[in-house]
Amino acid sequence: MVVLDNNDRKGKLFTAFMSILMKDMRAYYLKPPNISWGLLFPLVWTGMFFVKSGMGSENILSLLPGMVSISILFGTTSMLAVTVTFERKAKAFERLLLAPVPLGLLMFAKTSGAILFGIFNAFVPFLIGFILLTDFSAFVWEAIVPAVILIAAVSTFLAMFIAVSVSEVFEAQTFSNFFRFPMMFLCGLFFPVSELPDFLQPLSFLLPLTYGTDILHGAIAGNNMMPLSFDFLMMLLFILLLFVLALRNIHRKWVM
Amino acid sequence: MSEAHIRVSGLRKSFGDVTAVDGISFDVMDGELFGFLGPNGAGKTTTINMLTGLARPDAGTITVGGIDCTNKMKSAQHLIGVVPDESNLYPELTGYDNLCFCGGLYGMRSSERKGRAVELLELFGLAGVAERKFSGYSRGMKRRLTIAAGIMHSPPILFLDEPTTGIDVQSARLTREILQELHRSGTTIFLTTHYIEEAERMCDRIAFMVNGLVVRVDSVSNLVKPVEGREVVQASVLGTEVPDLEILGDLFPDYGIGRAADGGIRIESTGKIDVGVVVRVLEDQGFDVAEVKRTALSLEDVFIRITGLEAGVMNK
Numbered sequence: 001m002v003v004l005d006n007n008d009r010k011g012k013l014f015t016a017f018m019s020i021l022m023k024d025m026r027a028y029y030l031k032p033p034n035i036s037w038g039l040l041f042p043l044v045w046t047g048m049f050f051v052k053s054g055m056g057s058e059n060i061l062s063l064l065p066g067m068v069s070i071s072i073l074f075g076t077t078s079m080l081a082v083t084v085t086f087e088r089k090a091k092a093f094e095r096l097l098l099a100p101v102p103l104g105l106l107m108f109a110k111t112s113g114a115i116l117f118g119i120f121n122a123f124v125p126f127l128i129g130f131i132l133l134t135d136f137s138a139f140v141w142e143a144i145v146p147a148v149i150l151i152a153a154v155s156t157f158l159a160m161f162i163a164v165s166v167s168e169v170f171e172a173q174t175f176s177n178f179f180r181f182p183m184m185f186l187c188g189l190f191f192p193v194s195e196l197p198d199f200l201q202p203l204s205f206l207l208p209l210t211y212g213t214d215i216l217h218g219a220i221a222g223n224n225m226m227p228l229s230f231d232f233l234m235m236l237l238f239i240l241l242l243f244v245l246a247l248r249n250i251h252r253k254w255v256m
Numbered sequence: 257m258s259e260a261h262i263r264v265s266g267l268r269k270s271f272g273d274v275t276a277v278d279g280i281s282f283d284v285m286d287g288e289l290f291g292f293l294g295p296n297g298a299g300k301t302t303t304i305n306m307l308t309g310l311a312r313p314d315a316g317t318i319t320v321g322g323i324d325c326t327n328k329m330k331s332a333q334h335l336i337g338v339v340p341d342e343s344n345l346y347p348e349l350t351g352y353d354n355l356c357f358c359g360g361l362y363g364m365r366s367s368e369r370k371g372r373a374v375e376l377l378e379l380f381g382l383a384g385v386a387e388r389k390f391s392g393y394s395r396g397m398k399r400r401l402t403i404a405a406g407i408m409h410s411p412p413i414l415f416l417d418e419p420t421t422g423i424d425v426q427s428a429r430l431t432r433e434i435l436q437e438l439h440r441s442g443t444t445i446f447l448t449t450h451y452i453e454e455a456e457r458m459c460d461r462i463a464f465m466v467n468g469l470v471v472r473v474d475s476v477s478n479l480v481k482p483v484e485g486r487e488v489v490q491a492s493v494l495g496t497e498v499p500d501l502e503i504l505g506d507l508f509p510d511y512g513i514g515r516a517a518d519g520g521i522r523i524e525s526t527g528k529i530d531v532g533v534v535v536r537v538l539e540d541q542g543f544d545v546a547e548v549k550r551t552a553l554s555l556e557d558v559f560i561r562i563t564g565l566e567a568g569v570m571n572k
């Protein structure tokens with residue numbers, strides 16, 4: 001019998017974690033088509049909105065939070081569909097399930113690539129704003145950076161939750177659009193939640209992106225509707241909840 | 257070969273109303289090469305999946321390497337390597353990168369991984385295609401790399417699901433040689449197969465599985481005991497005409513006479529068969545005897561007797 005001491009075990013798990021992350025990076029994220037697709041999407045959206053609403057700094061500041069959120073949301077969800085749903089279809093996922101790595105860590109490894117990709121996407125709108133000479137001096141980066149990370153995590157885990165509820169790649173796409181598009185509309189990305197019809201407003205507060213975008217609004221133009229500490233708390237709760245739910249589903253549905 | 261390395265008791269698994277595994281129990285000893293033999297749909301893959309953590313049993317217990325891991329297979333997965341029936345490596349990675357990745361999953365250090373990957377690619381005759389993407393491998397190459405991936409972390413227990421199905425004779429032979437080498441070096445091996453001859457040649461003990469049940473577990477020598485001493489002579493003749501079985505039956509009343517798979521005749525007896533007499537009788541009837549083969553009764557005959565399955569059902 002092989003007995004591992006605790007440090008040895010931790011080292012091995014870290015190696016496994018890095019192997020999965022680096023493999024996904026090499027196989028998916030750092031491929032030129034994926035990089036350009038990842039960049040293209042936020043570029044086009046941001047460009048379109050900025051041009052449509054005029055290039056004034058005011059406009060850009062009010063659009064930037066929504067642009068950042070949407071770039072992260074689409075970047076993470078489309079990547080996760082490939083790294084999880086596709087691999088599962090191709091049976092390669094079984095190799096991961098066979099490895100002596102706890103399921104939670106396995107999922108964290110599979111999702112951290114998508115999270116990093118989302119974070120990377122988030123900086124495209126900032127870059128465009130910067131090129132358009134937006135004044136960044138009032139930005140509270142101490143809030144923006146963690147908010148970007150949290151939004152990337154929450155949308156990745158949402159996508160993971162979706163991925164474990166379906167078995168086909170196209171189902172994952174359809175199902176994630178079912179969440180993605182209403183969120184663009186309901187989460188205060190481009191207009192405040194308070195402008196939504198009354199009966200839709202409660203729905204907004206059930207969606208994690210509302211809180212993440214609120215942090216960005218506050219940190220970029222100082223117009224958040226809830227205290228930032230509350231937003232952060234809600235984001236953390238959503239992340240925990242979605243991760244636990246996804247993990248439970250994997251246990252139930254994938255280890256048949 | 258003293259203690260049980262894998263202990264299975266009352267294992268059961270259904271999918272809807274299909275009972276894939278219907279309450280099976282067996283032990284695999286330390287260092288043993290254990291064969292699971294059964295026709296399509298017998299439940300072999302489902303059994304392997306439960307023993308490796310890809311499927312959850314409905315009932316029963318599993319102990320691997322002394323660890324009770326029923327419903328918590330993660331606790332024993334560091335001890336086992338798995339070669340699934342379908343290659344499940346990454347099509348977009350090279351052979352070499354696939355192996356290094358698999359080593360990484362088991363916590364092997366980078367330098368250790370690289371050395372081992374090179375060694376295995378060499379061993380499996382894949383050194384020349386190490387840098388080719390897995391998607392560009394032939395079926396036999398894929399199979400070999402999948403086996404290499406399964407033993408990358410040098411596991412003390414190895415599961416293989418039909419390791420030689422669907423590959424050419426040479427690849428199959430190489431695979432068997434490597435498995436025998438692993439067996440010699442003390443690895444406990446659990447393999448499933450359709451090929452009775454392969455199981456007979458390689459395994460220490462064999463479990464016959466049919467319809468979700470293990471109908472018999474025994475050593476090869478014990479299994480063939482009931483047919484031991486029985487002899488079979490197969491004779492083939494030149495030309496298209498075949499000898500009349502009835503006439504031969506009259507001439508040899510003590511022997512069982514039948515048609516061999518190749519169209520020749522098959523003579524079975526509890527005692528020794530006088531081959532000279534058989535040849536003379538056939539030649540007297542005007543046949544040109546091309547070949548006479550004397551063989552012992554095989555495990556296939558035993559399998560057919562025990563399971564009641566027809567000959568040939570296994571190799572389909």
Ligand SMILES: Nc1ncnc2c1ncn2[C@@H]1O[C@H](COP(=O)(O)OP(=O)(O)OP(=O)(O)O)[C@@H](O)[C@H]1O
Nearest residue numbers: 271274275276294295296297298299300301302303
């Ligand atoms: N995921 C599943 N869902 C439904 N039925 C299944 C599933 N997996 C296996 N079965 C059924 O369980 C039975 C046993 O299947 P299993 O794959 O274990 O057989 P096997 O002995 O490995 O066969 P083969 O030699 O063809 O590989 C079959 O009737 C099969 O149809």
Ligand SMILES: [Mg+2]
Nearest residue numbers: 300301341417
């Ligand atoms: Mg099978």
